[in-house]
Amino acid sequence: MNVKERSYSIGKGFLLMVWFYFLYQVSAIPMVIPTLKTIKELWIKIILFVLGIVLSYLLMKYIWDYFAGDFHPDVEFLPSFDRKHKVVIYIILAILLLVLVGWSSYVVPTSDNQSEIIDMFGKGKWSTIVSVVALGPVIEELIFRGALQKLFFRRIETKWQMGLYIIISTALFTWIHGTPFNAQMIPYLVMGVIFSSSYVLLGDIKYDISLHVLNNLISIIMMSV
Template sequence: MQITSYLKTKTVQIAAWIGFLLAYLIASTVFSLAGDYTNDILKARHVLGIGFVLTAIALALIAWRYGQQLKKHNPRNIGRTKVTRKVIYQFLLILLFMMIFQMFWSWLISQHILVLPENQKAVASETVQMPLWNGIFAIVLAPIFEELIFRGIFMNYFFNKENRLNNILAIVISGLLFGFAHELQFDANWLMYSALGCFLSFTYMHFRDIRYSIALHFLNNLLSII
């Protein structure tokens, strides 16, 4: 009975996690579609409005579920970490390592060792079409969505026991899924995205506060676009 109950719980959690991911993807897709109607301002505004509504609903749902998760089951004591000088130094150190990694990745692309990922091409194209709104989505909204889904909800659904093995597995598996969400084929760029995901997962696990992984994700996207 215990095994059956466990499998049923995990099946429901997997389905729910996929549902949250789909809600985010649908909202972001509709939002970006407004760029296809730049020659028709009225239609672009209508599509953009629908995108805003779907984004608000999806974000509210995912944030609510994350909060409910922590109230019901929070073995890692995730919450709000007190901001101290030590915490700030640690955060900046992680940011520095992440930026060094990003520069190395950019260098590999500039040397034609790796090709520019399709995800980055799409983001760049959408930003050109609607620089303000797509910039806001890519820099501000996407980090919140992705951290709640790939770090917050995922790590509280799966590998959620407070021990070293589960913590390591949570960081690595979350990073790999993050990589696959940005690069749909198993290649070098998938590994690079996965490594970025692991940076973010480590940040969430280290500080036990999702605000830090969101902030790191925000800064990474900002610096990548500038």
């Protein structure tokens, strides 16, 4: 690939990432509206709820189909782990996630993003639960783990490339959650590193999606008690 082709590929990839993120924001609007203002009419809430789910599903399908469902990173220098080893790695990552995120939530101030979710939860419980626990994690992993890898790191041949992928993926993940450059970013940095690491180590996007769902589910449960 010459310089011109590489520049075109990078530019196209950048525009696609922006496009996917724009569609993500649009698909989230119906879920967010009930949490921004008090809507008393039940039928309006139901319509917005269903519309949000439909738009999110269509976006998931669009991204999935765009890459033909191939969210299996090609990391050439890693061994092919069998099922037992993958389970062990997954459990280790899950424990690290829960311990480190739990610890950081106690030692750093509540982030603006988390405060917004708490406020949304108080105004629209079910919309927030579905959005935060089910829809958001799937779409974010498809974009910031899957699409990023497919567009810019199709073949990961060295540890340096894998490290760069994890850094960029984590930086984007932290940035989209509106975290300022201070201690509030620590939980999102931890999540970003663990989610992107699970994707490249375990070789399937289902693992980082499930970790993301688990993290957000526990956050919602803690919010409810």
